[in-house]
Amino acid sequence: MQALQARQPSNLASSRRQGFTLIELLIVVGILVVVATMTLAAFSFATSGESTRSASRQLQSYISGARDRAIYAKQPRGIRLMLDADNPKTSTSAVYVGAPAAWTDGMIRLDRLDQNPKDNVADTKDVLVVRGFQTDWSVLAERGLLATGSRIKIPATKTGTWYTVIVNLVTSPATGLLTLETQDDPVTGIKATEILRLTTPYRVEGTTPADRIDAFEGEQATYQLEIPATVLPNQEPMLLPKGTVVDLDASRIPQGWRPAAAGGSYSGEIDIVFSPRGTVTGPLAAAGVLHLYVSTTSDVLHFSALRGNVLGSANPIVPGEQYTTADGEAHTTGSRSLVSIFTQTGRISSHPVNPVDVQVPIGFADDPYYFAERGETDAE
Secondary structure (H helix, E strand, O other): OHHHHHHHHHHHHHHHOOOOOHHHHHHHHHHHHHHHHHHHHHHHHHHHHHHHHHHHHHHHHHHHHHHHHHHHHOOOEEEEEEEOOOOOOEEEEEEEEOOOEEEOOOEEEEEEOOOOOOOOOOOOOOEEEEEEEOOOHHHHHHOOOOOOOOEEEEOOOOOOEEEEEEOOEEEOOOOOOEEEOEEOOOOOOOOOEEEEEEOOOOOOOOOOOOOOOEOOOOOOEOOEEEEOOOEOOOOOOEEOOOOEEEEHHHOEOOHHHOOOOOOOOOOOOEEEEEOOOOOEOHHHHHOOEEEEEEEEHHHHHHHHHHHOOOOOOOOOEOOOOEEEOOOOOEEEOOOOEEEEEEOOOOEEEEEEOOOOOOOOOOOEOOOOOHHHHOOOOOOO
16 A cells, blocks of 8 residues: 555656647747748759759750751751740740851942041041942841841852941831931942941952042952841740740850840840751851750749849859849749750750859859869759
């Protein structure tokens, strides 16, 4: 009986410890909330990472398909990145294109620059003006097939040289639409001759005195104007997975594709064309390496105000970091990936983005293309 009585306090204390206090319950609930939040964030980041990697692999395969088509058809083939209608700083689709065409209508004369047409005296000895006679360049300009950055070969022979042109568009008094710059020819008197300007002087200084507008005595030359590649018949665009885009502001691409002025639009002919040998051809041949930055749509939208108008170098967002956006909301950037095109060899590969941001920690990666340029292809 005494032994039983001696054990009773111990049993009572044990029964009292079978429950939890309110403080203990709150602590457990708090821990569960923290773990759930961390798990959800990790799952969200992993999901975005898989979507961007899937998009980059799909884009890589599509570009490789264009290269294979060029080799098989023994003709230039490529892809055109199509600007997204909702955000023209991104691309969400691509389509196969064929070889660029050539325009050779009419004849040209090479002139020196004369900014004051009333004096009929050349401003410089450099030959910078291509004057067209019955060339119909205005038609090309109105159709969007002729713009600054287009190429012209003078003369149109095997020994000719390619030049990049500047296209000045003016408002037509008759239609009110933009059309190509024209001038009355001071030499022949022909009205409204069409004008293109070279970004670099013609390789021969000319044979007439340096103050003469016409650089070559009575000569007209043949030419070949490169027209952008055309979409191949019966081709449906390739769409990137929902919620992913090619972020052009973050990509390493030619300057000619970027807006020419603040608030401007990217080029409508973002073409990557391969030769029958499998290498990149055309103006991109000397670009070295192109890096297309595959990102999430939400990241681009959240950071558009932070970036402002990108005109020069790329502004790639650092993946996996949290920032306060312009509207005061917290946003964690998702994962991203690169599709790289090595123009000299034609190799196409997919790589992770280097997220290091230490030089000026404002949300843009210091060297995002580091892994791509060193051949690292491990997943992020």
